[in-house]
Amino acid sequence: MRLGAVAVCFALLTGVALAQEDSPAALAEGAVAQFNAAHSELEAAQSAGDRVKALTRVVRAYEDGLEAMRAGLRQVSLREDELDREFQDESGQVAQLLGILINLKPDASPEALVHPTGPLGHARAGMLVSAITPAMQADADALRIKLEEVSILRELQDEALETLARGLKEAQQARTDLSQAMSDRTDLPRRFSADPDRLKTLIDSSETLEAFASGLAVMDVVDGISPLPDLDAAKGTWPMPVSGVFIRGYKEPDAAGVARPGWLWATRALSLVSTPWPATIRYKGAFLDYGNVIILEPGNDVLLVLAGLDEVYGEVGEVIPAGTAVGLMGGAAPDLDAFVENATQGTGAGLTETLYIEVREGGKPVNPEQWFANAPL
Template sequence: MRAPALNLLMIASVAGASVAQACVSFAQAQTAPAPQTAAISPDAIKQREQELEAARASQKSAAEAQAKLKAEIASLGQDRTQLNQQLIDTAANVRTVETKIDEAEARLKTLNGREQQARASLDSRRADIVEVLAALQRAGRRTPPALLVRPEDALQSLRTAMLLGAVVPELRSRAEKIAGELGELVALRKTIAAERDQLASDRDKSRSDQTRLTALVDERQRQQASREKDLDAENTRAIALSKQVGDLQGLIAKMEQDLQSAAKAAEKAAEAARQAEAKEAKAAAANAAAGAKPGPAVFKDRSRTSPAILFASAKGLLPLPVNGNKIRDFGGSDGVGGVQKGISLATKPGSQVTTPCDGWVVYAGPFRSYGQLLILNAGGGYHVLIAGMERISVNIGQFVLTGEPVATMGSTSQVASILATNASQPVLYVEFRKDGTPIDPGPWWAANEGEKVRG
């Protein structure tokens, strides 16, 4: 019976050592006093000098990067195709990183919740941990029976071994459970640290991409201003005209009739629709025979100056203009006793807004209860209205491509009908119209966009 007794004692000793170390570390982490503020040492001064030097180096690096970016954009010159490509690609990168940041924040929230639960579980069983730790330490220190003993000693050893054999399995089970919880807590903290590092990296990339996008947008608008004379005067007149009408259809009609740049844009949209319709009619037979349908590839040509295809033919191809969660759908309640004529997407502050389709800008500015409003003429009698942004970065009469950056969200809702119920979050409102009548935009969104909105 000496061998079983020795084995049991060794098991208890090993288990006690491993769990004891984990338990002591946990207890120390929970009860460690806050460090006292000490006088600034020479080492601390040296460290601060190093930090200051690092900050200066970072500032210098940022200035060099900015100069490089300006030179790169200047090299694009008047090459509209390259500028459009850079704009759309960079805007897509911004939205992709926005999505990654949202997903990382969601994962961190879940992980932090699990960590709190694990710590709460261990805290609630502190007495059990102390009891197990003490028992394992006592068992680990118990001296094994001597090799040569008197009969009385042998009997006592046998009785001790029998008692230990009954106690150790339960003790070991409790110890392993505690060790498992501590191991999970350590793993969770490592995962959280990795997620935070990745989140910091994504945020750095987002800032870099936003800087690049801002520079590209500024260059696009500079080139637009050089082509269009009296741009500021047109924008001022557009806002004045918008105050003379009371609804969206009246605004569209007023712009396209009374404003020179908007009227010119409407004419181009109508002509482009006629040409696209004739072109599609010729290809319809061949496409029908081959079973071919338009795909995302139709938008690849960045040099185009008119819509790639008819708006009616773009069903199932258009991307949502912003990352967010759909909070109101077409035909539902608008929150003020009416019916929703478009969709509403709750977004993060500062989110990038891109165009869902090709089209000409017929209005860009504030309008009544919609906040900042952007209206695109997509041709064929179709108009796309986007409202709720804080800042619009395109001008009336400008042709924009699908996926091109056109606006930025603010920090709160700008649309009056949504402000009452979602004041703490910016909301983008999107509406499609055909010949002045609101229509359901659902069939136009690309696969899964209508079901799972990014962000």
């Protein structure tokens, strides 16, 4: 039985509609649909005119599918735990009831009937069994349904693991293909050519990321194309550059008491990072202990700093469209066992990487919530 059929059986058995977004069946169906769509796009991307854009969509589709699969496996695990607890509770009640029935079992022997209390005890036992039998039958039917549900849950999980194994492999292949396509790309316009000597001098003289970004903001740029668009209308509309969970806010001190003028986001290993707005790449590369950093200029006097990446794409001076991949987070691709373990532990498991996000206007940091939509409170 394939995953779709198993999900339908689960929905019919439990009375859960497939449209209910948080049911194991619906989550499994959603994950399969996303994986299938991503697989089709991966095949189409091999001949796409803009492979970078196509592969970026593919990686995003696989990331969404893996998140749906995590949620589905989590729900399956929770439901199995819930049923296990119910079985343990009911087994004690059933054992107690059977003990009572054994003690009250009617005795039809002549000795019981002639005994002073025999016929009365015999009658009472018969009445009790008659009253209890329908309730026991109802309990037995309910137990049968739960046992069937457990069986289908396990089959749902087994089928999901087959799909998941393929998805993990193809997601990694899509990341590899994207990295190669970014290296091969030559069609982006260039706003300026970087002066490596001036850039090296600025890096060597900057003791903090803030000092480096401030110096970069005032570094002269020779325009080779028309000016960047005005950003005033874009405030509060940017999508997040990476999927993740908010950890620390603007100027919020960490455990060591250090307060940085930006956001910190927890992400999964190898998550794709993209630009939320058309931008010029002003800098990319390693800097101090921030890992790889990419600094984008989405508009005049505005810089977007993204730090903590493992791999960065593009060349300094290039102008990239909104949604363009600018790099990948670090970490190792999870194997099947690790993925399942993290999924069943909860949604926070596996968020091993951190991306630092900073926005600067006129050389000074500002709260990123001014720019991003759905900013965390």
